[in-house]
Amino acid sequence: MNVIIIEDEKPSARRLQRMLKSLDVEAQTMLHSVDESIDWFKTNTHPDLIFLDIQLSDGLSFEIFEAIDINSAVIFTTAYDEYALQAFKLNSIDYLLKPIDEDDLKIAVDKFRDRTPQKQSVTLDFNDIKKLLVNPIERDYKKRFSVKVGQHLKLINIEDIECIYSENKGTYVFTNEGRNYLLDQTLDQLEDELEPHVFFRVSRKFYINIKAIRDIVSYTNSRLEIKLNHYKEQQIIVARERVKDFKNWLE
Template identity: 85%
Template sequence: MRVIIIEDEKPSARRLQRMLNEVQIEAEVMLHSVEESIDWFQHHEHPELIFLDIQLSDGLSFEIFEAIEIKSAVIFTTAYDEYALQAFKLNSIDYLLKPIDEDDLKKAVSKYKERTPQQQSVTLDFNDIKKLLVNPIEREYKKRFSVKVGQHLKLINIDDIECFYSENKGTYAFTSEGRNYLLDTTLEQLEDELEPYKFFRISRKFVVNINAIDDMVSYTNSRLQIKLNTFKEQDIIVARERVKDFKEWLV
């Protein structure tokens, strides 16, 4: 099965790619803008299935379909309100509301595979869909976390968090005050909830805040070591396979 991802937020695209790998589907290509997608479709054989975000960095993804006739099946991946999406749900394979749930992804993929060959290619009325999104919902990212401290609840502002990390099956937030707080979430869930221009997942264990980075040093095996302003509890290493994306994220 030939599959591509069209998603302007690179952390979200990488997370979806990893989730697809877990169900034995390899996304061959990841595209991040309307312009890039149009150019790619003009010069490549079209895939069987597209995972499509609605709002890209340079416009709505429907502009791709206005410029290019595409018969690929579509699964929407979007932060838009599910009630608006209900109106055209039957015209596409499915839609996945961000942050994408693993079980929902599996069901959407199964729905695609269960379609007959005649049903695999779909034609969507993107003009009707665009009318539903005249007033698009702005993507909201986490601004604060509520954590339990003894018998009390404490609010932590997102800008005060230097990094998130996993340890002993728990997920922790480390603040500029030098405190660790246990969160009721996972790093996978956090990837879609955090502002992608501010936070980056550098490894399976760490997500770092760009504003907390104090220094970056070359490390063994073409990796990088990150030094934060306050966090000194353990080495923070950028995984080798994420070094390239990390460097792009920095600029």
């Protein structure tokens, strides 16, 4: 099965890729914008199945289908409300509501696999679907964490967090008060819960809050070192493969 992912939020794309791999589905190609997708479809064999985000960084993904004649099957990954999802149902389009649930993903993949060869491709009237879409709802990103402190639960607002990091198999938040608190989730589990314009995963160990950055310094091997307002327990190094995305994120 030839599968591609079109998703502008790279952490979400990587998470979906990992989830698909657990279902023995290899998504080798990930595209992140309308323009990049159009260029790719012009020079590559079209896939059997596309996992398609609706709203990309440079426009609606429907623009891809307006520019290129594509007959691939489509599973939408969307944050649109119930009326738009109802429209997808009426047009026999599979969809997954973000954040994507593993069980829902398996059902969607099984539904595709169960199709007869004659029905593997689909013809979708994207203009009609576009008209049925309402404005996307605001993504419900994490607003606060509840952490256990002794016999009490403490609420920590997202804006009070400088960074989130992993250490000794635990995940911790560090607040602008200089305190560490243990979380129940892993960094991977937080990928779809953190506002991407506020938090960036600079390495396997760290998410940082853009408002907490005090300084950015060149480091060895084309990497960068981040200095936060209060966190000084470990060096925070932007992994080399993430430097370009990090610079784009800053802008």
